[in-house]
Amino acid sequence: MTKPKVLISDKMDPNAARIFEERGCDVDVITGETPEELIARIGEYDGLAIRSSTKVTKAVLDAATNLKVIGRAGIGVDNVDIPYASGKGVVVMNTPFGNSITTAEHAIAMMFAVARQIPEANTRTQAGEWPKSAFMGVELTGKTLGLIGAGNIGTIVASRALGLKMKVVAYDPFLTEERAVEIGVDKVDLETLLQRADFITLHTPLTDQTRNILSRERLEKTKPGVRIVNCARGGLIDESALKDLLESGHIAGAGLDVFAEEPAKNSPLFGTKNFICTPHLGASTTEAQVNVALQVAEQMADFLVNGGVTNALNMPSLSAEEAPKLKPYMKLAESLGSLVGQLAHGNLTQISIEREGAAADLNGKPIEGAVLAGLMKQYSDTVNMVNAPYLAKERGLDVRSIRHQREGAFNTLLRVTVGTSQGDRSVAGTLFGNDTPRLVEIFGIGIEAELAGHMLYIVNEDAPGFIGRIGTLLGESGINIGTFHLGRRDTGGEAVLLLSVDTAISQDVIDKASKLEGVKTVKALEF
Ligand SMILES: NC(=O)C1=CN([C@@H]2O[C@H](COP(=O)(O)OP(=O)(O)OC[C@H]3O[C@@H](n4cnc5c(N)ncnc54)[C@H](O)[C@@H]3O)[C@@H](O)[C@H]2O)C=CC1
Numbered sequence: 001m002t003k004p005k006v007l008i009s010d011k012m013d014p015n016a017a018r019i020f021e022e023r024g025c026d027v028d029v030i031t032g033e034t035p036e037e038l039i040a041r042i043g044e045y046d047g048l049a050i051r052s053s054t055k056v057t058k059a060v061l062d063a064a065t066n067l068k069v070i071g072r073a074g075i076g077v078d079n080v081d082i083p084y085a086s087g088k089g090v091v092v093m094n095t096p097f098g099n100s101i102t103t104a105e106h107a108i109a110m111m112f113a114v115a116r117q118i119p120e121a122n123t124r125t126q127a128g129e130w131p132k133s134a135f136m137g138v139e140l141t142g143k144t145l146g147l148i149g150a151g152n153i154g155t156i157v158a159s160r161a162l163g164l165k166m167k168v169v170a171y172d173p174f175l176t177e178e179r180a181v182e183i184g185v186d187k188v189d190l191e192t193l194l195q196r197a198d199f200i201t202l203h204t205p206l207t208d209q210t211r212n213i214l215s216r217e218r219l220e221k222t223k224p225g226v227r228i229v230n231c232a233r234g235g236l237i238d239e240s241a242l243k244d245l246l247e248s249g250h251i252a253g254a255g256l257d258v259f260a261e262e263p264a265k266n267s268p269l270f271g272t273k274n275f276i277c278t279p280h281l282g283a284s285t286t287e288a289q290v291n292v293a294l295q296v297a298e299q300m301a302d303f304l305v306n307g308g309v310t311n312a313l314n315m316p317s318l319s320a321e322e323a324p325k326l327k328p329y330m331k332l333a334e335s336l337g338s339l340v341g342q343l344a345h346g347n348l349t350q351i352s353i354e355r356e357g358a359a360a361d362l363n364g365k366p367i368e369g370a371v372l373a374g375l376m377k378q379y380s381d382t383v384n385m386v387n388a389p390y391l392a393k394e395r396g397l398d399v400r401s402i403r404h405q406r407e408g409a410f411n412t413l414l415r416v417t418v419g420t421s422q423g424d425r426s427v428a429g430t431l432f433g434n435d436t437p438r439l440v441e442i443f444g445i446g447i448e449a450e451l452a453g454h455m456l457y458i459v460n461e462d463a464p465g466f467i468g469r470i471g472t473l474l475g476e477s478g479i480n481i482g483t484f485h486l487g488r489r490d491t492g493g494e495a496v497l498l499l500s501v502d503t504a505i506s507q508d509v510i511d512k513a514s515k516l517e518g519v520k521t522v523k524a525l526e527f
């Protein structure tokens with residue numbers, strides 16, 4: 001049997017190459033190539049091991065004709081086009097915990113450095129100035145730290161900050177009150193955090209929901225004299241607003257490890273007063289790099305040599321016998337979880353997954369994992385089938401799996417109901433012809449639709465002329481409708497329209513659709 005070939009394309013601890021070789025793979029370490037060079041080379045490889053520098057774009061994936069697995073030695077996978085990789089059948093894995101402590105420590109180090117202006121004091125002292133009277137810092141003790149994102153890293157930062165005698169408030173839609181108490185933080189909304197925090201640190205992935213989470217408007221609402229640290233992802237903060245507010249003195253200091261554009265070689269923030277930065281060093285310790293290198297190589301080699309799946313972000317982990325039967329159910333389950341996750345407002349406290357008819361006889365665990373992965377994937381880069389149930393439990397989400405032997409209108413049915421602060425929301429789906437997932441009910445309204453690609457969800461009053469109006473709007477906006485699905489509660493009552501469209505829907509189109517007569521809700525959905 002020919003050995004699988006792996007390319008390590010970012011600087012990685014040498015333990016990774018050693019493990020690949022020991023586990024039966026051929027490995028090349030070629031770092032620092034241009035995208036074109038990578039595209040020219042990637043066709044030879046079965047596995048690609050990366051950190052954050054390599055961008056795995058559609059073009060790279062198109063050229064990667066033999067690629068079976070991408071392994072991220074780290075957490076954030078925003079440098080990988082996961083939907084496209086999934087479409088190409090390429091498994092994407094990460095190492096969700098290997099660098100968390102290291103990154104949390106970097107955030108704490110940045111807080112101290114900002115509080116005491118250590119970098120500038122160092123530079124001027126070494127220049128022979130002895131500028132003792134130029135620097136007056138602040139203590140961390142007794143100050144309030146506002147955490148945006150209380151997952152693995154945020155939780156470690158919280159524990160260290162509590163040890164430093166700070167008070168910690170946290171904003172995270174997935175943090176339950178119980179979990180907040182357990183980790184010793186006050187769960188607050190974002191507005192409250194902005195008003196109360198003396199220091200703010202960010203620990204969320206970069207997603208459509210978190211992009212620009214510290215916008216100009218929100219930065220202006222922060223407490224005067226606030227100090228802000230970002231060791232998560234560039235793009236979470238409006239960098240131009242940050243510069244203006246540092247210059248005006250409203251923000252007393254900022255420490256960035258990450259930039260909207262990396263490598264950041266000419267950032268306008270450079271040279272701004274009270275601004276410090278590091279070149280994406282959050283994960284750069286010997287310990288973390290050994291951890292993630294060993295882990296990524298072990299996971300990838302196991303997959304390439306034995307077919308074992310660990311920490312995959314786009315593939316369920318299943319036994320060989322169950323896999324074919326469960327596969328369409330997993331797809332249905334993930335889509336239903338994703339649908340309720342995208343549509344439900346408010347804090348999620350409870351989820352129930354009901355299996356009815358033929359589905360009642362199946363192994364419920366992978367189905368539960370797929371629903372939870374679908375539900376949570378919009379909140380976390382690291383969620384997958386394997387860790388979704390664990391993460392849900394850790395965050396105090398009450399998960400119930402219910403089997404009904406009864407058979408209703410469908411011979412097999414999955415129903416997902418989430419309990420939110422605004423009440424229960426339920427969606428249901430079935431399989432057509434035993435293998436084609438279909439949505440059949442949304443919030444109590446019967447509808448039949450495939451959940452795939454870009455979709456538009458509209459709730460409106462059932463009245464003549466509406467379909468024409470929405471069709472015209474989409475047509476004028478250059479959006480081609482693929483499929484069209486309608487359902488209504490009763491004649492003249494609440495109606496649901498679910499469209500699949502060929503391109504992503506812009507905020508402008510959503511705003512225009514929201515203003516159409518009779519429209520109650522408009523939401524762009526992605527599957
Ligand atoms: N600077 C560096 O070198 C490193 C940066 N990172 C970044 O740190 C991020 C966080 O890592 P982990 O804590 O391990 O991930 P995690 O998945 O454990 O936690 C992320 C948290 O963000 C929360 N979240 C999601 N959307 C949110 C929103 N709209 N508002 C507030 N909170 C939201 C989630 O509920 C979750 O609790 C990674 O996604 C990665 O981008 C990670 C490692 C190293």
Ligand SMILES: O=C(O)CCC(=O)C(=O)O
Pocket residue numbers: 051052073074075076077099280281282283284
């Ligand atoms: O690999 C690195 O140096 C960056 C780590 C990182 O950003 C991550 O793990 O998300």
